[in-house]
Amino acid sequence: MRGLWERFWFLPASARSLGAARAAIALGLLAVYLPNDIAAYGSVSPVFHEPRWLPVAPESWLRAMNALWLAALALGGVGLFTRAAFAAAFLLGGYLLALDSSFGRIRHHDMAALLALGILAASRAGDALSLDALRRGGAPPPPDAEYGWPLRAIRLVLALAFLAAGIAKLRHGGLDWIASDNLQRRLLDRGRLLAPSKGLGEELARFPLLCNAVAAATVAIELLYPLALWSRRARVVLVPASLLMLLGFAAFFGPRFTTFGVLTAAWVPFDRVLRSRAAATGEPPHEKHDARHEAHQQGGA
Amino acid sequence: MTRRRRLLANGILVAILLGQAAAIVSGRELWPFSPYPMFSRSLAPTVERFWLCGVREDGAEIALRSTAAFHPFRLAQLEGALARMDAPALAEAARDMLARYEARRLAGRHDGAPLRSLRIYRVVWRTAAPSGAEPLSRELLAESP
Numbered sequence A: 001m002r003g004l005w006e007r008f009w010f011l012p013a014s015a016r017s018l019g020a021a022r023a024a025i026a027l028g029l030l031a032v033y034l035p036n037d038i039a040a041y042g043s044v045s046p047v048f049h050e051p052r053w054l055p056v057a058p059e060s061w062l063r064a065m066n067a068l069w070l071a072a073l074a075l076g077g078v079g080l081f082t083r084a085a086f087a088a089a090f091l092l093g094g095y096l097l098a099l100d101s102s103f104g105r106i107r108h109h110d111m112a113a114l115l116a117l118g119i120l121a122a123s124r125a126g127d128a129l130s131l132d133a134l135r136r137g138g139a140p141p142p143p144d145a146e147y148g149w150p151l152r153a154i155r156l157v158l159a160l161a162f163l164a165a166g167i168a169k170l171r172h173g174g175l176d177w178i179a180s181d182n183l184q185r186r187l188l189d190r191g192r193l194l195a196p197s198k199g200l201g202e203e204l205a206r207f208p209l210l211c212n213a214v215a216a217a218t219v220a221i222e223l224l225y226p227l228a229l230w231s232r233r234a235r236v237v238l239v240p241a242s243l244l245m246l247l248g249f250a251a252f253f254g255p256r257f258t259t260f261g262v263l264t265a266a267w268v269p270f271d272r273v274l275r276s277r278a279a280a281t282g283e284p285p286h287e288k289h290d291a292r293h294e295a296h297q298q299g300g301a
Numbered sequence B: 001m002t003r004r005r006r007l008l009a010n011g012i013l014v015a016i017l018l019g020q021a022a023a024i025v026s027g028r029e030l031w032p033f034s035p036y037p038m039f040s041r042s043l044a045p046t047v048e049r050f051w052l053c054g055v056r057e058d059g060a061e062i063a064l065r066s067t068a069a070f071h072p073f074r075l076a077q078l079e080g081a082l083a084r085m086d087a088p089a090l091a092e093a094a095r096d097m098l099a100r101y102e103a104r105r106l107a108g109r110h111d112g113a114p115l116r117s118l119r120i121y122r123v124v125w126r127t128a129a130p131s132g133a134e135p136l137s138r139e140l141l142a143e144s145p
Helices: A002-009 A015-033 A038-043 A059-078 A082-100 A108-122 A131-136 A149-172 A182-190 A200-204 A208-229 A232-253 A258-267 A270-281 A290-299 B003-026 B075-083 B087-106
Strands: B046-056 B061-063 B115-126 B137-144
Touching: A002 A149, A002 B003, A015 A059, A015 A082, A015 A108, A015 A149, A015 A258, A015 A270, A038 A059, A038 A082, A059 A082, A082 A108, A108 A149, A108 A258, A108 B003, A149 A208, A149 A258, A149 B003, A182 A200, A182 A208, A182 A232, A200 A208, A200 A232, A208 A232, A232 A258, B046 B075, B046 B087, B075 B087, B087 B115, B087 B137
Parallel strands: none
Antiparallel strands: B046 B061, B046 B115, B115 B137
C-alpha cells in the first residue's frame, strides 16, 4: 500500500514542467482576480456580512492587502522570491477570498485556487523557468520527486471538487436531477435573479431532451473526473470535457468557474510542449531524462 | 527529495484528502473545503426571488440588474444576502444600495437613471414559467427613503 502511494505521488518529474505550470497558474489567477475589488467590502453596510466572526478590515487596509496579494501572485508567476511569494499569496488570499465569500454567497471556485496556492507555497516551483533560477545560474536541476507531487496534488484538488459536485447532485436531487425537467426549470430560474431577463439558458430550456442529456453529461463528467488521476485515456476525454462543461455553466447559468479553468494548467504536459518548441527552434533539450519521466508520469499507473 | 520534505508533501496530500472527505460526508462548508452543492437541489414548483426596483424622478419603476451599480456585489450574491435578512436589515440594505447606486452613477461608473427611491420586493415564481411571464405574487419588503 505504502509502495503504491509512494509510486503514485512521488514519481520524479521535471523542474521545467512544474515551473511552466506555476507560471500559468499564478499569472492566470492574477488575471482572474485583478478586476476583483475586494477592498470595496470595507465600505459596505454590515447587514450584508455573514458570518460575522470574520472581521472586515478598514477599506484602506483591504486595499493594501489586495495590492500585496496581487503583487505576490505576479512574483509567483515570474518566479521571483517564489516560495515567499506563494506563502504570501496563500495567507493574504486566505483572508481576502474568505471575506469575499462572507457577503451573501460562498464563491466555491476560490477554495480550489487557495489550496493550489498553498501547495505551490510548499513546493520548489521556482527551481526552473523562473527569475530565481536565472539569478542562481547553472544547469536546471535533474528530474526529482520534488517536482511531481505539487501538480498531482493540484489535480487531486480539482478531482475532489468535481467529484463532490457530482455526489451533491445525486444526494440532493437524485436521478430526478437528470431525468426530470429540473435543469430546464433551473435555466429559466437563473434568468430571474433580481429581475426577469432572457438569456442563452432560456434558449436551451426549449429543448427538454437536450437538457436531460446535458444534465446526464454534467453528472457523468463530475463523478468520473477522478479517473483522470490514474488513466491517461480517461484524462484525454475528461479534462477537455470538464473545460467544455465550465464554458457551458458560464454561457447558460452565469457563474464563471474561471479558476478551475486556470488550475487545469496542472494537466498540461508542459515537458512535451517545451521539447517540441526546442526542437522547432533547434535548441538542445535541457533535460535528457525528461521524456522517460514524462512518459511514466503521463501514462498513468 | 529529503525525508522532511516528503513528510511535508504527505501531510499536505493527507490534509486535502481528509478535509475534502469531511466536507463531502458532512455536507457542510469547511472552508477551504466544500461539498460543492451549487445547483444540486431539484427546484420546487415555486421559488422565491428578490426584485430590486428603482423609482425614477418621474415616478416610473424600473428593474435594477446592473452589477456595476451595486459593486462589489454580484446578483447571486445579493440574492443570497437578502434572503437571510429580517425587516430592519432589509431597510438598511435598501438604504445602502440606493446610496451605492447614486454614488457610482455620479462617479460615472454606470449609466442608470437618477433614482428617487429603491424598493426591494419578494417575488414568487412558478419555476416552469417562461421568462416574460408574470410572477405569482409580489410583496414590497423595504423601500428607501
